[in-house]
Structure formats: structure tokens, C-alpha cells
Amino acid sequence: MPNRPRARELGINIGRATPGTRNAITDVPGVRVGHVTLIEGEGPLRIGEGPVRTGVTAILPPGDNWYDHPVEAGHFIFNGSGTVAGLSLIDEFGRIETPVLLTNSLSVGTVYEGIVRFMVKHIFGPRGRVPWFNPVVGETSDASMNDIGGLHVRPEHAVEAIEKATGWPVAEGNVGGGTGMRALGYKAGIGTASRVMEIDGEESTLGVLVQSNFGGRLTIKGVDIGQELAREGVESESEGNSIMIIVATDFPLSNRLLNRLAKRATIGMARAGSSGGHGSGDYVIAFSTTQRTPGAMPVSRKAIAEDEGRINGLFERVAEATEEAIINSLFKAETVTDPRGETWEAVPVDLVAEILRSKGLIDPST
């Protein structure tokens, strides 16, 4: 089943706003995504040996010198049961100064080292400068699918993910940091979506990329899909925990507005069926590509006017895009078998589409 469809290809259009050209985080000009996927070995888990089902996903803000041209950033922690490096700098300086990388829970350290190696080699070394910067690394756990304790993600995999990053295509499902993930009872992984909005005659874009690994019951357009599928004899088990949500935009937003935007991504998460569980590390990081000003001059910054229409437009779009990115992270993921021999079913997309069609919830123009 190599070419599973995205939600929108089946006429499942989440919300009312228009997606960008590719319906991906890379619709935001200059943003790139790279994956390194590690799959090796079979059979029962032996710590240090395998099997390996994990990876790294890199999201790159525009340009190639993120330290001198950082992006304005914000974040929100819905549940802090996990580790994300780099958040206090976002609070204090309102910025991100490296690529943002996602991996498994115990590989935050090695991926952090990979970012350091890349930045020292390409940015600080060539300029003869003493290096200092704060990598951003997030994680969700693939401990049920992958030999997480074996630390198979190495610094060079992080470097490779940065180097391979491109605007298009953006692979979804069982790739990169999403390789060993499961969400809402089904195999999950990486998903993305985007929305555009016109403000004062100028169109800007907001894109979301998720690494889904959280529990709850899959809900699409308000329909409890888990319950519906159970009636059809398809069983699912709601296991998993944690989600990383990365929001990129070229709207001119300050740290404060990006914090607010990050918070609204959790509305999309709730609508997709999250139970907001105790052990689920649920983090949102948001950045704006418009504020890439060097730190050493007096600056005049463009800012969005904060009226209801504009801000609510942004809030709706981040919730919609997050919801759709989560659905894509399940739709694009494929069935796999874990080290205990258990099958992690992909969500049966055709059946889901049929259920939604029977309820009049499919866009007929598809």
C-alpha cells in the first residue's frame, strides 16, 4: 500500500480555510523538511541490538545561517511529560537560532549533538567565531516499536536530516522521527497541512507539521471514528502518548502572538480526539519567518494589527491545520509489526471515507 492518500485527496476537508499549494508546512516560503529513517533488524527486542524503527525529522527555518538570522518564536506546553531542548531561549529571546529537530525520547541528546556539529562546522567554524547557541530538539517515544535504549539515532543522522531538507516533497507517515509512532489506536507518524489567509491584500501562509504519538479516540469532523469502525468489526487499541506540533508562518507575529497561536494548536489536537493524557508530552513550537533581523541594529518591525478578525482568522487556521496534519499523520502511515509480533494497523482510510460519505461529510467536489 505504498501510496495511501492524504485526507484531502479523499474529500475530507477539515475546516473552512484554504490550504496552501502543497498543503504542507513548506508552503511557508523558505521552510524545508528533511527526514532520516532508520529501519533495521527483526524479532524480539534486545537492548543495544534492535530492532531499529526510529529516525529524525528536521524542520529548517529559511536560509542557512539561523544563528545570525534567527526566527521569532513562541511555544506552549499542554503537558510537560517529556523533554524539549531550547524552550527557555524562546521565552527569553523570543527566537529560534537553529533548525528544529524531532526524534525519539531518549535520542534528544544525540540529536542535540548533531545540531551542534552542523552549526559549528557550517556557521561558526568558517567565520572563525566562538560557538554559542541553543539547539531545539523535541521527542515522542517509540519505545514499544524500537530499541529506544539502544540509542541507534546518532549525531550524524541529525546532520543528515538537516542536509537532506527540501521544500518538496515532504514525506508523511512512517518516516523520520515518526517512524515508530502510534496515535489514537492506529499506526501514526509525521503529518503536515497548511492554510493561507489574506490580510490587507497580502496573502500569507501558516503551516503545521506533527509527530503524532498520543492517545484518545480518532475523531474526524466530530465523528467518533473508533466507535464507527468497531461497528464494522475493525478493532483499534488506543495506546501511545505525546505529540510534537511545529507551526511555521510568514505572518509578522511577535513572540507573544506566537505563544497564543501555539496554544490554539491544542484545539485541533482536542478535536482530533486527544484525551490529553497524564503521560503524554504535548508541546507546540511556533515560529514566524518574517522577523529575521540581525540583532545589532535599531529595527522597525512589521506587526499584525490585533483585531478580532485577523487574530481569530489565525487561530482558526492553526487549529484546522493541526487537526488535518494529525489526520494525515495517520492516513499516510502504514501497517507494521512490533518486536512482540503485534500488528499496528494503519487506519482503514477507505472505510473511514465511506463512513464520512454516508454522513454527508465528504466534499462532493472531490
Next chain:
Amino acid sequence: MPNRPRARELGINIGRATPGTRNAITDVPGVRVGHVTLIEGEGPLRIGEGPVRTGVTAILPPGDNWYDHPVEAGHFIFNGSGTVAGLSLIDEFGRIETPVLLTNSLSVGTVYEGIVRFMVKHIFGPRGRVPWFNPVVGETSDASMNDIGGLHVRPEHAVEAIEKATGWPVAEGNVGGGTGMRALGYKAGIGTASRVMEIDGEESTLGVLVQSNFGGRLTIKGVDIGQELAREGVESESEGNSIMIIVATDFPLSNRLLNRLAKRATIGMARAGSSGGHGSGDYVIAFSTTQRTPGAMPVSRKAIAEDEGRINGLFERVAEATEEAIINSLFKAETVTDPRGETWEAVPVDLVAEILRSKGLIDPST
């Protein structure tokens, strides 16, 4: 000058409360400290080659299974210009479930990996359990003294720091994570101090360990030492940034009270002369060793009554112990030369003692 004195050995007694037996963080029963110091090479800096002047310091909560018996924890960020892994778990779960390690700014990742290797090998592996936990790692920058971009701290150094940890002695000055640090114009590094308090007939202890690297003007008992020494012809340059402050206690404090305690450590930092600079990552992590209850049972927790006397007693002690730990981190540090050939002077302790004596600020019983 192998045996530079601590402040109190010179009669410089900070505050009014009584220190613990060793005047160290390890006065808190069960707490251990381990250092790995890396010194190699001379001459000008070449990224990847050296010279190496760095290290790792490990602070261990009691016991050897921190995951199943975590300590209650809190924290405060005075200035978030840096990276500390593990803070969101402290907010969410109120606990620390690994040792706390300190190193240089770019080695957070490798030290994180070291903690993971140690925990997988000694705690999860032997029990056949799937590993998941959140390492706590803090940093300050030794980029002016050490080839920080060369990443000379390796995961095995973190493991070694944990393994070597002991209750006594606790080395101070140019050791462990403090090897390449400078604060308030002088060579600095690791320092520690403690205070005891009797509540309802029971004596408990609060200890502080700092890794000092921050700017400002050295102030002792309110005396602007920098200014006084300048009159004596001793020049100092206020360079440096960041401080990591670790507070341990066996008072029965909740996450909320530990957050409050952590905030008051910054009063000691301000009194020692910090200018609270823009680029100084100033973090405080506090934990209580009394709340090591397994998560799976209904529990009855001892809690301190929150009256003015008790809480103010704790607040004064954490400020005093932090101030004294900072002074010790300078007094015990020794003069070194950096890769540019510049000398980083140790603070002239005898001259300082003389200045304070002339002002009647030395305890005459010494």
C-alpha cells in the same frame, strides 16, 4: 596554590544561619557529588583539537534508582538565555528522576546521552523494562577557555561523573563543569555551602552547589570588592555569563514550595554582585529528598506548615547558602591562562580578607 581557603575558613561568615557539618550540598543526607575534569593541550584554540579545559559535575539525589524513587522538585529561571533539559517534567510531575548534571553549553547533548546510557544499563536493563525518563542537564559556557565546539565531553564522562559521586570530599573551584568558568571578573567554577534549621525539634538541612560563570561586580557582605581591589591595584575584568544553582534539601517541601525556594536563591546571586545580564543563563533547580514515594500507591505526605517563621527561615537560608557557594566558587578557583594567552586571575583571598577585616566584617572567632 593547591589549598586555597573557603570563605568561612577566613572568618567570612555569610548570613546568620548555621552551616551543616561540611558546609556542602552533601550535608543533605544521601546527596552525592561527582566531578570529571578534562584538561588537555595548550596554545591557541583550534576547533576540534583543543585546548581542552572543561568537564562534568554530577549531583545525585539519594539512592541509586532515581526513576522509581524520584525526588520532588521545583525550579526558577531568572534569565532563560541557555539550555536546561528536564524542566518541563519538573513543572508537570514535580519531580526529578535522574541525577542532575552540569557541563559546558554545547555538551548538553552528550551528557544527556551519558545519563541515558547509565540509566538504561543500571536501572531499566537489569529489570527488563522499556526505558523512558527525562534527564536533567544544565550548562554554562566555557567558550573563552575551552574548545567548546570540539565537543570533548563525551557520554562516558557523564557516566564517570555519576559513578564517582560521593558524599565527601566535594571538590570546588576549577573542577568538573566548573573547570573553564569565570565569574564577576575572576576565575570561578564549582562552589558549595549549606545551612541547617530546626523545625519542631527536628533539624533539617538545605545545601547549594553552583557552577558560576556570570558577570557583575564581586560583592561580599555588601562591600564592592572589585572597587576596593582596584584601589589596591588589582585589576579585574567583569566578563562571563550564566550560573547554574542546584539546591537540595531534606525539608519536606512540595513542588510549589521548591519553586518558591528556587526563586529566593537569586537574592543570594544578586547580593554576590550579579548584574543579571542579558546573555546570562541563570537557572535554579531545587529538590527535596523527603518525597521519594513510588507513584503507584495512595500516599500520605509530610508537609511543612507554611507560616512566616518557617518559610522565611528557609528563604533566608537558601539566599545565604547561594551567596556563600558563589564566593566559594571563586575562592577555591585557581589562576589559569586561556588559549589567547590571557591570564584569568583567581581572586586574591588574603587581600579580600584584609579588606573585610579592616571594615570589621570578619568573624573574630576565626
Next chain:
Amino acid sequence: MPNRPRARELGINIGRATPGTRNAITDVPGVRVGHVTLIEGEGPLRIGEGPVRTGVTAILPPGDNWYDHPVEAGHFIFNGSGTVAGLSLIDEFGRIETPVLLTNSLSVGTVYEGIVRFMVKHIFGPRGRVPWFNPVVGETSDASMNDIGGLHVRPEHAVEAIEKATGWPVAEGNVGGGTGMRALGYKAGIGTASRVMEIDGEESTLGVLVQSNFGGRLTIKGVDIGQELAREGVESESEGNSIMIIVATDFPLSNRLLNRLAKRATIGMARAGSSGGHGSGDYVIAFSTTQRTPGAMPVSRKAIAEDEGRINGLFERVAEATEEAIINSLFKAETVTDPRGETWEAVPVDLVAEILRSKGLIDPST
């Protein structure tokens, strides 16, 4: 239409957990609720004259000396576009030391004064004590229905709401602070619901009371009711903003856990259809009645063990109870006309029940 039904009376059972006896916040032993409703005048609005459509709602923690026996408390701000007095004390001391009162946006001050008068008269005066305490007052805006600038709520109304508070009955809909409110396109007001959970053989209760005034599209059990009613020719306008959510419980929860619980109430808010709008002040305050220990003694506190089962059980219940309390706040509200002559329709409950029945979403045992 004096006796509009609550959701559950129509077989609309939100979630899976069991409600308490009365399905109200007062199922938590000792908790009482009091309303003062102010309705006066007709016709177009003249500031200072009317018409008056407003009020005060008081939620009382157990007992009658809240200062000496405060409840442990936590809170969460989803959107801070509003004013709630008393939140910093909840963060710092983890407690609430007065009743919690709800009113309209501009009457926070007069209601604050009413709480002060009540506390001075009944608690501090009789004991000859110098008064000091921090009232908790929240608000949502009834500016479209009520002469909010006329400040018709007076301190004595707050006192009266406290004095009238009782365990049962708890009026819902157009009463107290909810008198002039609108939510999700319909007339709204006060609503309540509760859930019980057994832990280690002991049953405890969690109750929610809301003052609903927020925008979005009414959603029940995932069904977009607004859309469905539009097909039936019933128009609704999504206007309004803000919600106050008060959570009470007799589970033994600390400030940190109450903060976490408060956050999960917003999942219920999202499920009910909130758009999380820019101008909507969305606040959750949570308190536990089990921690009413005087401040002046060493204490041993009962605490819940934080395993997945227990905490997720609490999280699900607070989301469910919030969702149901919001639905009740609409179902129990009655159609009214505003000063501009516009009718604010109550939600047509029978039609809603029919829609849900046609989808198999009504509990057949009703």
C-alpha cells in the same frame, strides 16, 4: 418555558463516567452555590439607568471560615482577555481563602468590595483581628444585554449571594452572574455537572460550574448542532466571548495537580465547540476541599498516587463535566430580548434531542 430540561434528562449523557447524585458542583461535600439575579427596566440602553440584566454567583468552599481553613487551589488561563482577582495567591500559596464569585466584567470591583465586607464582618471583626486576605472574583461580559457601565451590581449583592448559598437546588441558565450571557449562538448562563470516581475503595467527587459567554459552534457528542439546526431553519448567531469554569473536588489534590486538572477542563470547552477566540477571557479555577489544614502546624497531607489510571480518570472526568456543564448552561437558559430589541433564542432542546436521537446518540434507557 419555566422548566427546561438539563441535558441528561433528555438522555444526552456526556462521556462515560457516572455523575454525582445531583450532577452539580454541590455534590462535592460542603460546597454551596448562591445566586443574586438583577432584572429591571426595559427598552434601549442608557448608561446609568438600565435596562439591568445581570447578577452575581457565589461558589463557597466548605465551612464558614475560609481564611483560617483555606482550600488548596490551582488555575489555568486559556486566554487572558479579562480580569480574575486572586490568581497570584493561588500560584504562590496554592490556596483560596474566600468564596469564589462570578459577575459581569465591570463589576469585579464592587463584588470584590462585597467579599471584603462579608469577610471583615463575619470572620475578622468578631475575632478582633486585623483583616488581610485576597478575594477571588471572575467575570464575563453582559455588555450587549445589560447596562454594564451603570454598575448595578453593588457590594451588598455579593454579600447576599454568599449568604444565600446552599447545597441544593442549584439554579442554572439565566441566573446570577449568568443572567445576561450568550454562548455558541444561543442564550446561555450558569450550568453545572459532576462526576464521581472510586479510588482504592473510596468514592470521591469532582464538580464543575460554568458561566458561559463564549463564541464558536455548539457541538454535542461531536455533532455540529449549529449546522444541523440551520438545515431545520433555526438560525443562530455565534456571538459572545469568555467563560469562567470553576472546578471543585474532594480528591486530595495539590496545587500542581489542580493546575493540571484546570488545564484539562479546556478539552471539554473545545469539545463543546469553543473557537478559543481572541477576545474571549477563558479562565479555569480548581480547588480541593481535602486540604483545609490550618497554616500553623506541621502537617501530613494525603495525596493521590500519580499513576496513569488515577490521573487520566480525573482528567476525563473534568473534561466531561465541563462539557456537560456548558451544555446545561445553554439548555437551562431561556429566550430573552436585548436592549436593541433583538431576541436571544434559547437552544431548541427538543429539536436537538431529536437530531441526536436520529443519529443514535441518545441513551435509550431515558
Next chain:
Amino acid sequence: MPNRPRARELGINIGRATPGTRNAITDVPGVRVGHVTLIEGEGPLRIGEGPVRTGVTAILPPGDNWYDHPVEAGHFIFNGSGTVAGLSLIDEFGRIETPVLLTNSLSVGTVYEGIVRFMVKHIFGPRGRVPWFNPVVGETSDASMNDIGGLHVRPEHAVEAIEKATGWPVAEGNVGGGTGMRALGYKAGIGTASRVMEIDGEESTLGVLVQSNFGGRLTIKGVDIGQELAREGVESESEGNSIMIIVATDFPLSNRLLNRLAKRATIGMARAGSSGGHGSGDYVIAFSTTQRTPGAMPVSRKAIAEDEGRINGLFERVAEATEEAIINSLFKAETVTDPRGETWEAVPVDLVAEILRSKGLIDPST
């Protein structure tokens, strides 16, 4: 003793930066301050009767329509043991939309009502607009000097303080909200100071106003004045709690930078001798007058470049100005007698100056 001197008039120059013309918060163009002081009755305290020793202080951002032209704002809570209305709007919208008023702890409500009356009458009423806004009110407790439970501050006193506000003179000491306050063992009240800084050829100003009521030991230029005065036979008692610190500036700072600035004010507070006590409500509110843009247009905002020099310059100035404002709040306060007949001594300024002169700490040019 009607004309007690300010610190600087005695040659006590705090820090190195230059004050503004008046060394007051009103050096920031457009900022005005108004006091209403209530003094009535003598003898022992009877709740509801007196004696009355209290008041209101209003700090006005520029202009007279703060709702349509709000100032950008930030804040920091060092200790949340108190009540400040309006903080969540500062976090969410980054702005203040009313004057900022200070009063005694139990009068937050009446002063809030006064702001509402003023805003409705002068801003919303004349424009025929439905009122909605969020007053900012802070407090410290004068319960030992004033019949605080009698609520003698009425809404009209708040209105009067706003109406009387002027750029100069700014009374200090026993006036307005500071009338019944005590700090660091001496009678205290209102104090103010300012600093200028040139950035890129343009001079801007930062001003601070404090209402001092906190405990600790008076420290000036590092000298423990309490200890020195005790040697001279002057006894002081360190009683009191809480401080409100208001920072105004015309540097172009965002909410995030104003939050950071607010935090550094506490360094000045620590240097002046604060013990950061358990029950001391210590709040800082900061606003910038440069960002008064209407909400309804796309805007281009001037922003300060965040390099070390500029930001550290701001940080030093806010700490210095806070320290000096606190000293002025004591120096300008006069000796009074409380309802129990106890005398609250003003700090003996001449003796203090003599002590500092003997240590070479007085500016000889004075």
C-alpha cells in the same frame, strides 16, 4: 520636618547612570502621577470608624484615552502574596488600557470601581460605546496604621487621583497609596527615580515609582544601614511586607522585553535590603509609551535591537532607579504614630548621610 531631602540631594547617588531632569517617573514624556491622601481620626482602631491613614496613587500613561491608545506592557511577580488586577491582560494582549492605581490591600475593589466610573464617563459614554476594559490596580497593606477593614478609600478617591495627576511635582513619602506604609524598619511610602540612556543618538528615559511596604534591612550602597544605626543607638524594627514597583519608559520595548525589564527591578529591590519574605506581595509592572498604536491597522513597530550593550544598559538602569526610588520612599517619609500609640520612625537621613560620608560613599560634588 516638612522638607526632608531625597537621596540625591544628600549626594547619595545610586549607580552610575544619569537621572532624568526631575529624577522621577514623570520624566518619561506624557506620564503623570496623582495622589489622594486620606488622614482622619486618632486613637485606637475601631473597624469602620478609623483612624484613617491611607490613600490612592494614580500613574497615568500618556494621553487621555488609554483604551484606544493602550501602552505596551509587561510584568513580573517576585512573590504573589497579594492582589493585582489586570495582569492576565498584560500577558495576553501585552498592553495596559487604563491608568495604573495603587492603594491599600482591601481597597482594590473600590479603586477598580473608580477606574470604571472614570473610563465610562470620559471615554466610552461620550463616544456612545459599549464599555469593556480591564483596570490595573495594585496594593500593599496599611493594616497596622489604617482602619483597612473600614474601606475608607471610595471610588471617588480613585477618580480624584486620576483627575489630579500631573507631571510635576510628584510628591513622595507619606502620600497617596503610600500614606500608611512601612519598609525595612522605617516609615515609608511613595518614592520615585529615573535614568536616561542614549541609543543611536537618541536619548530615552526610564522611570520608576514604588509603593514600599516590605521587610528586610535597609542597605544603601552595600552598607547595612540598620546595623550601623543600631551602633548609633537608633533602633529600627523590620516589619512590613509587599512592594508595588511601576516602571515607565519611552524606549521602544515589546511585552517580552518589558517582562524582562520588570524582572530586573527586583535586583534593585534585593540591593535595597529586601528579604523577599513569605507574605510580601512583590509585583513589578512595566510599560512603554512608544507603542500606542490603534489596534485596527497593520503597523510597523520600532523595536530596540537586542544586543548586550543596549539591553544591559536598560537592565542596569531599571535596577538602579528601583533602588533609588525605594530609598526616596523612606527618605521622604515622615515619622508618624500608629493606632496602638507606637511611633514609626522616619529614617534619620542626616545620620545616614554621615555614615556614608565616613565610608567615602557620598558624591563629593554635592
